[in-house]
Amino acid sequence: MLFKTAIRNSRKYLRRSIVIAVCIAVSTIAMQTMDSIGEGFKQSALRILLKKEGMILFEPGDDEPLDFAVHSIKDYSKIKKKVKEIIHDATITGIIWSPAMVINDSFSIETTVFSEDDLTGTILGEKTADILKSSPGDTVFLLGTNRYGGLSVFGTAIETTLTNYRSIREGRGIMMPISGARNFLAWDQDEVKRIRVNFNDYWNADDYVTQLKVVFPQLKITSWRERLTNIEALFRVTDIKMDIFSAIILIVVAGIIMNTVLTSVLERKKDIGTLRSIGASRSFVVLLILIEILFVSLIGALIGTGFSYLITEYISRTGISMESMSGTIEYLESTLYPEIVWKTWIGNIGFAILWAVIFSVYPVFYIVRMKPVEALREI
Amino acid sequence: MLIRMEDVKKDYPLGKTIVHAIRGVSLSFGEGEFSVIAGPSGSGKTTLLNLMGLLDHPTAGKILFEGKDVSTISDSEATHIRKKRIGFIFQTFNLIPVLTALENVELPLILKGIHSKERREITLKIMEEAGIVDIVKHKPDELSGGQRQRVAIARALVGNPDIVFADEPTANLDSETGLQIIHLMEEMNRIEEVTFVFSTHDRRIISLAKRKVELRDGKIVNDAI
Numbered sequence: 001m002l003f004k005t006a007i008r009n010s011r012k013y014l015r016r017s018i019v020i021a022v023c024i025a026v027s028t029i030a031m032q033t034m035d036s037i038g039e040g041f042k043q044s045a046l047r048i049l050l051k052k053e054g055m056i057l058f059e060p061g062d063d064e065p066l067d068f069a070v071h072s073i074k075d076y077s078k079i080k081k082k083v084k085e086i087i088h089d090a091t092i093t094g095i096i097w098s099p100a101m102v103i104n105d106s107f108s109i110e111t112t113v114f115s116e117d118d119l120t121g122t123i124l125g126e127k128t129a130d131i132l133k134s135s136p137g138d139t140v141f142l143l144g145t146n147r148y149g150g151l152s153v154f155g156t157a158i159e160t161t162l163t164n165y166r167s168i169r170e171g172r173g174i175m176m177p178i179s180g181a182r183n184f185l186a187w188d189q190d191e192v193k194r195i196r197v198n199f200n201d202y203w204n205a206d207d208y209v210t211q212l213k214v215v216f217p218q219l220k221i222t223s224w225r226e227r228l229t230n231i232e233a234l235f236r237v238t239d240i241k242m243d244i245f246s247a248i249i250l251i252v253v254a255g256i257i258m259n260t261v262l263t264s265v266l267e268r269k270k271d272i273g274t275l276r277s278i279g280a281s282r283s284f285v286v287l288l289i290l291i292e293i294l295f296v297s298l299i300g301a302l303i304g305t306g307f308s309y310l311i312t313e314y315i316s317r318t319g320i321s322m323e324s325m326s327g328t329i330e331y332l333e334s335t336l337y338p339e340i341v342w343k344t345w346i347g348n349i350g351f352a353i354l355w356a357v358i359f360s361v362y363p364v365f366y367i368v369r370m371k372p373v374e375a376l377r378e379i
Numbered sequence: 380m381l382i383r384m385e386d387v388k389k390d391y392p393l394g395k396t397i398v399h400a401i402r403g404v405s406l407s408f409g410e411g412e413f414s415v416i417a418g419p420s421g422s423g424k425t426t427l428l429n430l431m432g433l434l435d436h437p438t439a440g441k442i443l444f445e446g447k448d449v450s451t452i453s454d455s456e457a458t459h460i461r462k463k464r465i466g467f468i469f470q471t472f473n474l475i476p477v478l479t480a481l482e483n484v485e486l487p488l489i490l491k492g493i494h495s496k497e498r499r500e501i502t503l504k505i506m507e508e509a510g511i512v513d514i515v516k517h518k519p520d521e522l523s524g525g526q527r528q529r530v531a532i533a534r535a536l537v538g539n540p541d542i543v544f545a546d547e548p549t550a551n552l553d554s555e556t557g558l559q560i561i562h563l564m565e566e567m568n569r570i571e572e573v574t575f576v577f578s579t580h581d582r583r584i585i586s587l588a589k590r591k592v593e594l595r596d597g598k599i600v601n602d603a604i
Contacts, residue, residue: 271473277432277461279487
C-alpha cells in the first residue's frame with residue numbers, strides 16, 4: 001500500500017515529480033559525464049606515464065654482473081623471449097647507460113633506449129632519409145654535444161629530425177642509424193641496466209610480476225603499482241577537479257529539490273493531516289513521502305544515466321581535442337576519449353538518489369512535525 | 380465514561396491577540412451515545428471535537444479517556460489512541476485522492492497492521508453496511524458528495540473504534556443527502572454500538588440526535604437529552 005500510494009502520488013503531482021526527476025537526471029548526467037571524462041584523462045595519462053616508466057621493470061639482482069661500475073642484466077635476449085611467452089603482447093625495451101655518459105660523468109642525460117621493439121617515434125622520414133643517404137623507416141640516433149660539452153645520445157622523433165639535422169650541419173653533432181650508433185658507441189646487450197615491459201592489460205601487472213618472479217628469481221622485478229605509489233594522488237587531483245564541477249550542479253539541484261518537495265508536501269498538507277488523524281504515525285508519513293522521492297529520483301537517475309551514456313558515446317566517437325593543452329599537461333594525449341566505469345556510474349545513481357532524499361528530509365520533517373490539527377486546516 | 384472533559388480551555392494566538400476558542404468546558408460522553416454539538420459558526424465546535432479526538436492539546440483543564448488523563452500525552456501516544464480507539468469524519472470528507480474507495484476504507488486497518496485477507500473481508504463488510512459496495516474501485520473524484528461521506532463513515536468505523544467524531548459531516552451535502560448520512564450514522568451507532576459525537580448547525584439534523592450539547596462562544600449553554 002505504501003509503494004502503491006507513493007507511486008500514485010508521484011503520478012498525481014506529475015509536474016513536481018518531473019521537476020525532481022529532471023534535477024536528479026541533470027545531476028546524474030553531470031556526475032557521470034564528468035567521471036567518464038576524468039576516467040578518460042586518467043587512463044590516457046596512465047598509458048603515457050606507464051609507457052615511459054614501464055608497466056613492469058626488470059632490474060639487476062645482487063648477483064648480476066658489474067659493468068661500468070654498476071650492475072647490469074645479462075642474457076637480455078633470453079629474458080625477452082621468456083617474457084613474451086608470459087605476456088604475449090609485451091613490448092620490451094632494454095635500457096643501457098650511454099657510454100658517453102660514463103666517460104663524461106657530468107652529463108645530465110641518464111639513459112638512452114636500446115630497443116628493437118620500441119621504434120615508434122624514431123623512424124626516419126623520406127626527406128630526411130634522403131639527406132642522410134639512408135632509407136625511410138630506419139631508426140636514427142642523434143649523437144650530439146650537450147650543454148656541458150660532452151657527447152650525448154638521443155633517439156630522435158621524425159618531426160624533430162630536420163631540426164636535429166640543422167644542428168648537425170652547424171657542427172654540433174652527427175646523426176646515424178641505430179646499428180651505426182651501436183657500433184660507434186660499442187654498445188653491448190649485456191650492458192642493459194634495466195628492462196622495461198609494456199603491454200595492454202596493465203591492470204594485471206601484479207599478476208604478471210608474480211609469474212615472472214618465479215621464472216627470474218635472480219632479478220628484481222616490480223610492477224608500476226609498486227613503483228608509482230604517488231599516481232593515486234595525481235589522479236585524486238583530477239577527481240577533485242571533476243567533483244568540484246559536479247558539486248556546483250548538485251548544490252543548485254539540492255535547492256530546487258528542497259523547494260519542490262516543500263511546495264509538494266504543503267500542497268498535500270490536508271492529506272497528511274488526515275493520515276495523522278486516523279492514526280498514521282510520523283514515521284509512516286515520512287516513509288510514504290520518502291518512498292515517493294526515492295521512486296521519482298530513481299526514474300530521474302535512470303533517465304540521466306541513459307543520457308550520460310548517449311553523451312559519452314557521442315564524445316567517444318570524435319574525442320575531445322587536447323591540442324591546446326598539450327604543452328601545459330605533461331601526460332596528456334592529443335585527443336581524450338571518455339571511458340565509462342559502470343561501477344562508478346551505479347555509485348552515482350545511488351548518490352543522486354541519496355542526495356534527493358537528504359534534501360527532502362527538511363521539508364518532510366517540517367510537515368510531519370506539525371500537529372494533526374494544524375495540518376488539517378485548509379490554510 | 381468514555382471521554383470526560385474537566386474545565387477545558389483552549390486559546391489560540393491570532394496575530395498579537397489571543398482567541399479564547401473554548402472557555403472552560405466540562406463535558407462527558409458514554410458508550411453508545413449519539414450526540415450532537417450544536418452551535419453557530421465560530422462557537423468552538425471544531426476545536427472541541429479536535430481536543431476530544433486528541434488532535435490538539437488543551438491550554439488548560441483535563442481530558443480523560445476511559446479515566447486516563449490524555450491532555451498532556453505525547454504525539455506517539457495520542458497517535459496510538461487515535462489509531463485504536465477513535466474514528467474521524469470530516470466536513471470535506473478528507474479522502475486520500477490517489478486511493479480507491481476500498482483502499483481509503485481499509486487504510487486504518489493497514490495502520491493497525493491487519494493481514495490483507497482479513498483486512499479485505501472487514502472492509503467489504505463495512506462498505507456493504509454503508510451501502511457503497513458497488514463503488515469499491517472508484518477514486519474519490521469519481522464519487523458524489525454523499526458517496527464520499529459514506530466512504531469516510533466506513534473508514535471511520537472499519538477499525539472498530541469506541542468513539543467517532545464527525546465535524547459537520549453534512550455541511551457540504553444537500554439536505555436530502557445530509558439526512559441520509561445522519562441516518563447512516565444512526566444505523567451504524569445502533570449496529571456497531573459505537574459512540575457518535577458530531578457537530579452541526581443544521582436544525583433538522585440536531586433534532587435527530589439523542590443528546591444535544593449547545594455551544595456558544597466557547598461555552599456550553601445547553602446540554603439536553
